[in-house]
Amino acid sequence: MKTILIIEDDIVFSHSISNWLVKEGMKTDCVTTLANARKAIEQKAFDLILADLRLPDGNSTSLLEWMNKKYYSTPFLIMTNYGQVENAVAAMRLGAINYLCKPVQPDKLLALITEILDKDNNKQDFYRGESPKAHEIYRLIEMIACTDISVLLRGASGTGKEHAAAEIHARSHRKNKPYFAIDCGAIPDELAASEFFGHRKGAFTGAESDKVGLFRAVDGGTLFLDEIGNLSNKTQMLLLRALQEKRCRPVGSTKEYSFDIRLVSATNEKLEKAIEEGRFREDLFHRLNEFTLRIPTLAECREDILPLADFFLKLTCAKARKSFRGFDRLAQAALLEYPWPGNIRELKNVIGRAVLICQQEWISVSDLNLDISFQKEEKPLLAEEEKERTLLLQTLEKVDGNRSKAARLLNISRTTLYEKLKKYHITD
Numbered sequence: 001m002k003t004i005l006i007i008e009d010d011i012v013f014s015h016s017i018s019n020w021l022v023k024e025g026m027k028t029d030c031v032t033t034l035a036n037a038r039k040a041i042e043q044k045a046f047d048l049i050l051a052d053l054r055l056p057d058g059n060s061t062s063l064l065e066w067m068n069k070k071y072y073s074t075p076f077l078i079m080t081n082y083g084q085v086e087n088a089v090a091a092m093r094l095g096a097i098n099y100l101c102k103p104v105q106p107d108k109l110l111a112l113i114t115e116i117l118d119k120d121n122n123k124q125d126f127y128r129g130e131s132p133k134a135h136e137i138y139r140l141i142e143m144i145a146c147t148d149i150s151v152l153l154r155g156a157s158g159t160g161k162e163h164a165a166a167e168i169h170a171r172s173h174r175k176n177k178p179y180f181a182i183d184c185g186a187i188p189d190e191l192a193a194s195e196f197f198g199h200r201k202g203a204f205t206g207a208e209s210d211k212v213g214l215f216r217a218v219d220g221g222t223l224f225l226d227e228i229g230n231l232s233n234k235t236q237m238l239l240l241r242a243l244q245e246k247r248c249r250p251v252g253s254t255k256e257y258s259f260d261i262r263l264v265s266a267t268n269e270k271l272e273k274a275i276e277e278g279r280f281r282e283d284l285f286h287r288l289n290e291f292t293l294r295i296p297t298l299a300e301c302r303e304d305i306l307p308l309a310d311f312f313l314k315l316t317c318a319k320a321r322k323s324f325r326g327f328d329r330l331a332q333a334a335l336l337e338y339p340w341p342g343n344i345r346e347l348k349n350v351i352g353r354a355v356l357i358c359q360q361e362w363i364s365v366s367d368l369n370l371d372i373s374f375q376k377e378e379k380p381l382l383a384e385e386e387k388e389r390t391l392l393l394q395t396l397e398k399v400d401g402n403r404s405k406a407a408r409l410l411n412i413s414r415t416t417l418y419e420k421l422k423k424y425h426i427t428d
């Protein structure tokens with residue numbers, strides 16, 4: 001049963017919303033102040049928060065700011081009077097999903113809440129692999145989940161490493177504690193210490209209030225460090241020290257805190273090569289890699305290709321409000337034959353596109369639009385190199401030269417992107 005936190009100081013209105021939601025099979029907790037809302041959020045996990053904009057002890061945007069700092073990501077819906085729409089927009093910039101103008105209509109409120117909760121459900125919808133390789137991965141996950149050893153997930157981009165990390169957490173004794181995934185490539189070097197360990201107000205320009213930091217926010221739970229190959233030398237050193245001592249000190253603070261987190265990391269590059277080249281610390285590598293789990297490519301899990309394609313078809317059709325009978329025979333053969341260099345992520349994208357363009361009952365090969373000229377050879381042909389160079393240039397142009405964004409669009413790690421730029425002599 002979904003639980004909604006209602007933050008509203010107009011008691012009569014709060015009770016009537018609560019009644020509407022309870023009648024629809026939901027549970028509600030009602031508070032009238034931000035202070036009580038903070039207490040409630042700390043004590044219990046809610047599926048959604050419905051908050052009036054103005055409350056006796058402040059504006060609910062400050063609650064959103066507090067939640068962001070503490071890494072609470074509960075969907076947040078604002079209710080506001082007509083004259084306060086600008087503030088509601090500010091709240092949306094802070095992560096509120098949407099806002100409703102008062103007087104709130106029950107049917108509109110219910111429709112919006114149902115949509116948000118459905119989306120949230122879909123996020124957790126995963127296909128559980130049935131191929132022998134997938135079974136082996138689930139067996140290993142089960143085996144290591146109950147321990148506290150640090151796990152390094154290796155495997156090509158798009159194979160589902162994040163899914164594996166979430167599974168490890170969900171099956172561990174930490175499952176009721178926080179789980180947080182962070183893309184190491186997205187942390188600017190100068191903010192890494194504050195991001196991981198927190199900071200005190202005024203510790204540096206822009207530190208307008210205290211920040212808890214990931215290590216303390218996730219205390220007791222699991223931290224998933226994605227793309228660890230993108231950590232700078234300086235950040236690697238910071239992490240290593242904290243992991244060795246099991247303590248961290250927020251920037252600008254004299255106090256140290258101990259923490260208890262389980263680390264799961266992921267990489268799609270050969271870290272041994274990065275170690276050889278001095279880009280990755282060997283001591284940190286061993287700390288993060290007490291157990292290696294290699295996530296297989298989609299091509300290695302051939303038995304899962306068609307069930308996964310069906311799974312993504314249903315998921316996308318539900319979102320696009322379309323329906324198809326399935327994939328025709330040639331399309332199925334093409335799905336099985338294609339080498340899937342972008343793995344599950346590529347399959348998901350291919351199906352998403354097919355659902356948009358297909359006008360028939362059955363999805364055909366042409367709807368899939370697979371690159372049938374794809375070569376399996378390791379060494380690209382000259383013409384392909386030319387194609388790859390053009391693709392790199394076009395992508396960089398599209399993202400105004402932002403290399404992180406380009407790597408993401410191309411489904412490759414930043415390190416691979418840099419190697420390719422070097423290979424093709426592409427400079428700024």
Ligand SMILES: Nc1ncnc2c1ncn2[C@@H]1O[C@H](COP(=O)(O)OP(=O)(O)OP(=O)(O)O)[C@@H](O)[C@H]1O
Nearest residue numbers: 126127128156157158159160161162163268344345
């Ligand atoms: N078992 C699964 N069921 C449904 N969707 C999946 C599954 N595994 C992966 N996906 C989807 O495939 C995409 C890629 O997965 P994910 O981000 O976990 O891959 P990754 O190996 O971490 O990739 P990268 O190394 O590029 O970060 C995501 O959109 C994810 O939702």
